[in-house]
Amino acid sequence: MARRSAVTWNALIKGYAQAGRRDEALALFRCMRRQDGVAPDKYTFPALLSGIGRNRSGGCVQELGAAVHAQVVKSGLDKDPFVGASLLSMYAATGALEDVKAVFDDMDTLDPVVWSSMISAYVNCKEEEAALLTFYKMLCQDITPRQFVYSSLFAICGSMSMLEMGRQVHAHSLKNITDNDAAMTNALLTMYSDCGCIDDAWRVFDSNDIVDVISYNSMILALGQHAHPKEAVELFKRMKFSGLIPDEVTLLNLLSAFNHAGLVHEGLHLFNSMLDIEGIKPTYQHYACVIDMLARSGEIEESMKTIKEMPFEAETPLWRIVLGACSKHGDIETGMKIAEMLFEKEPYEPTNYILLGNIYARLGRWTETENIRSLMEKSGIDGDDAFSWIEMGQRTHRFGVDDRAHPISEEIYRNLDRLMGSIKAAGYVPDTSFATHSTGKNRREESLRYHCEKLAFAFGDLASPSGDTLRIMKNLRVCGDCHSAYKYFSLVTGRKIVLRDNHRFHHFYKGACSCRDYW
DNA sequence: TTAGGGTTAG
Numbered sequence: 001m002a003r004r005s006a007v008t009w010n011a012l013i014k015g016y017a018q019a020g021r022r023d024e025a026l027a028l029f030r031c032m033r034r035q036d037g038v039a040p041d042k043y044t045f046p047a048l049l050s051g052i053g054r055n056r057s058g059g060c061v062q063e064l065g066a067a068v069h070a071q072v073v074k075s076g077l078d079k080d081p082f083v084g085a086s087l088l089s090m091y092a093a094t095g096a097l098e099d100v101k102a103v104f105d106d107m108d109t110l111d112p113v114v115w116s117s118m119i120s121a122y123v124n125c126k127e128e129e130a131a132l133l134t135f136y137k138m139l140c141q142d143i144t145p146r147q148f149v150y151s152s153l154f155a156i157c158g159s160m161s162m163l164e165m166g167r168q169v170h171a172h173s174l175k176n177i178t179d180n181d182a183a184m185t186n187a188l189l190t191m192y193s194d195c196g197c198i199d200d201a202w203r204v205f206d207s208n209d210i211v212d213v214i215s216y217n218s219m220i221l222a223l224g225q226h227a228h229p230k231e232a233v234e235l236f237k238r239m240k241f242s243g244l245i246p247d248e249v250t251l252l253n254l255l256s257a258f259n260h261a262g263l264v265h266e267g268l269h270l271f272n273s274m275l276d277i278e279g280i281k282p283t284y285q286h287y288a289c290v291i292d293m294l295a296r297s298g299e300i301e302e303s304m305k306t307i308k309e310m311p312f313e314a315e316t317p318l319w320r321i322v323l324g325a326c327s328k329h330g331d332i333e334t335g336m337k338i339a340e341m342l343f344e345k346e347p348y349e350p351t352n353y354i355l356l357g358n359i360y361a362r363l364g365r366w367t368e369t370e371n372i373r374s375l376m377e378k379s380g381i382d383g384d385d386a387f388s389w390i391e392m393g394q395r396t397h398r399f400g401v402d403d404r405a406h407p408i409s410e411e412i413y414r415n416l417d418r419l420m421g422s423i424k425a426a427g428y429v430p431d432t433s434f435a436t437h438s439t440g441k442n443r444r445e446e447s448l449r450y451h452c453e454k455l456a457f458a459f460g461d462l463a464s465p466s467g468d469t470l471r472i473m474k475n476l477r478v479c480g481d482c483h484s485a486y487k488y489f490s491l492v493t494g495r496k497i498v499l500r501d502n503h504r505f506h507h508f509y510k511g512a513c514s515c516r517d518y519w
Numbered sequence: 520t521t522a523g524g525g526t527t528a529g
Contacts, residue, residue: 080522
């Protein structure tokens, strides 16, 4: 071009930035600054900054972002709402929350997008409560939220399982949003699923007139997590029939639906035909899912073979999955080998010790279990404490193991003792192989009695009308004994119980669980 | 004819 104006440069920078080619966008920015008569303007920086947020690989991203920020200040554009919003999200993408706040506090704008950026910045940085507070502040400024804001809020409510809050935000959105938006609706669907309400998730999906690939992916994932593999397959067929093309995530979610249900044959069939039928090359995650599926179903040898044959190097989380399966199936030999390798690679990862300890505990080899425990203690390695929580009215009630901190703790323990009596009469037998203490049988039984998920149930049963569904969350995987107790709880109380652990959902009803005891 | 914020996986 004979003459390049600022518009020319801006358009070109934006093109590279959006394509994820950050360094070329930056190089163009430098060229632009060298041309006489042309200066970066309020269009230049949003394009450039979004490119930095998008591509964080290589180079010192923190310094890079700060350098561009300096250019913004030099250009006198730091009060511009467009530039400000993109600065916010750039810093949020690099995890620099303090810088995010500084930029926000420095802006004297009531621009809705700046608020929206601030809320999602908090979400990105895992500051969910701060995000909610920012939402309230925004409402106080009489700013009407748009779809973007609701998407972020739904994601928060889902990840924290705040069903009541989620319903309120949903109602709020119905008042303020008239036109449907795919991303917001997809976030809503996932919120209901994450809160344990698969029926509500279905309702959102079915009433959504803008359905895209992500809608299908989200719904297929939800169905898998809630143990409805057949419906996931049906939806997959419907998706293809509607003309939408499945992507990597679609197939990963479908595989994981098979995995959750223990449908190894179906899972393998899908995995082996991915490339030929769907035209999608398996990624590391597809392999990881299949290896998990094989190992969990007891095909440990086959899973080890797949690890060796796959075109990727197995990372430690995948080895941990197989180690967990060895514990479940009592394959001590393979388990030991994997554990040794993991100890070498990650001497301070508590899960590795706990899993090996579980292998010994399940085999009743309490001396070895105790050895591992004291080794952890000596080395100052500590696993995550287990806790469970339940929403009741406007409050969340949280319980640890043997926790007596709740204001009505005594009543809760009394109710739990009563419940334990009823379920024992109904046939429940404590499964002490899940106890990790090397003491006598009675002590082991006692150590299981006040697990956090049992306390949370005893509280929920006490605090809600009989017949109400109870939704309980746990930060770790549900323990086998509690799983068994929950089945009996649903039987003797007549309640439906939805338990979300860190892996999936369990729906208990009339003495059975939707996972059919496979998890 | 150039600009900012959101959604799904492990």
